[in-house]
Amino acid sequence: MAKSMTKHPVSSADTLKQAWQDLRADHPHMRIRDAAATLGVSEAELLATDCGNRVTRLREHWPALLGAVGTLGPVMALTRNAFAVHEKTGLYEDICPCGDMLLISGHHIELYLSTGVWHSGFAVMEETHLGPRHSLQFFDTGGEAVHKIYLTEYSDAGLYRRLVDIFRADDQSPNLELPTEGTKSALDALASSQDLPEHWRRLLLVHTTEAVLAGRIATPALRELMRQLAELLLPIQVLVGNPGAMQLHDGPIQNLKITGPWFNVLDQGFNLHLNEMAVAGADIVQLTYQQRDLTGLLVRDQNQQTILTIVGQFDEADGENVLWRDLLKALPVIGPG
CATH class of the missing domain: 3.40.1570.10 (HemS/ChuS/ChuX like domains)
Incomplete structure (x- = not known):
């Protein structure tokens, strides 16, 4: 497993992408979170290396983007920290600003999102044994994943593609620069x-x-x-x-x-x-x-x-x-x- 391996910090996007490919060749079932830890980088930096291929960088218009998720139908919301993963399937229906936060509620969904510490977002396509899996993934200023939204079999794939097109960022380079300030709780x-x-x-x-x-x-x-x-x-x-x-x-x-x-x-x-x-x-x-x-x-x-x-x-x-x-x-x- 990743925790038993030595970390090898990698710098440039091209070098990092090659290192990730080599790592996946040896450990095809390794999750990207563990791969990033092994390579000594954040998950967001590693994910960004695939921009222009299976990954699309999104514009940082979080309230509008999350509001558009409500059109997709049932999706799976995933929020985690280092030791717990919480997954709920439901609808992103009502979005209400609460200070610097966003309160999202809907059928089986209750979220409070501190988008002020969000730094980057991506639309991601992953190949699985069940076929392609599509998701929206959001990361904080340290490159740590804060929230992910996965399409389900009941989601509207056509509206998802339209959402990605609308919120596609101009910059699709594989490099991701992270700020130096810390993340507020x-x-x-x-x-x-x-x-x-x-x-x-x-x-x-x-x-x-x-x-x-x-x-x-x-x-x-x-x-x-x-x-x-x-x-x-x-x-x-x-x-x-x-x-x-x-x-x-x-x-x-x-x-x-x-x-x-x-x-x-x-x-x-x-x-x-x-x-x-x-x-x-x-x-x-x-x-x-x-x-x-x-x-x-x-x-x-x-x-x-x-x-x-x-x-x-x-x-x-x-x-x-x-x-x-x-x-x-x-x-x-x-x-x-």
Whole structure:
């Protein structure tokens, strides 16, 4: 795998493209994210080397471009960080500015996109064993992927081709220059916004100093909690984010599967992949919201960064789902965090 290889930083686009071709010849199933890490460059820089071939650089008109995605029909939205991948299939229907952010909602889709840190976007065609796969891929100022949109069998391919033509950038060179400034956290920016819808406000509050740490659970207890949630079909909210995007699943989970280090939720319309090897523990946090108790679970990595967030269903009249709270209280706590 890529993590066992030595990194070889590569400079020019032509040299980088050749190095990637050589790497794929030796490792045909290697993902581009792992290939970029092996070659010592960002995923965006590696992808850009194929501009003019299977990759088309897009103009940086993010609100208009994302608005046009709503015409494509059902698509698969993918948001990830280093250790979790969140995939939802649905419609990009309503786009609403919220400060420097974009709130996107639709049938089975809930997104908050911090497009202020987006730097580049591409239309990508990949050859797979099922045939060509088309996607729109967006990257931050560090060249890290923040959000990807994949066509499904129900998407309108003709309208997709028209979208790519409309938003095609004049510059299709294989070189990609990245800025030197850092990327701002979407969570930090959103926490101070006065325009947040209530369900997003609740989700973000569990990440603030208003939330009190009640205890930490280990990975086996997290697995057991997910099993119980699936068995009960208890509605929950599952959030995965990175500095440029946050993606939400709102509903129950059902089909669980463990594959190597990955804990997976494999439901129709929703997939979650969590690398358990990276999980240091999960923090149970509590706070008061609108004079009612609110309890969240923050899955942390070895650096205490949040990989994913889980909260229970919240009703404006009745407050938090009592069964969700009781399930958390019954978990074996290993320490204060």
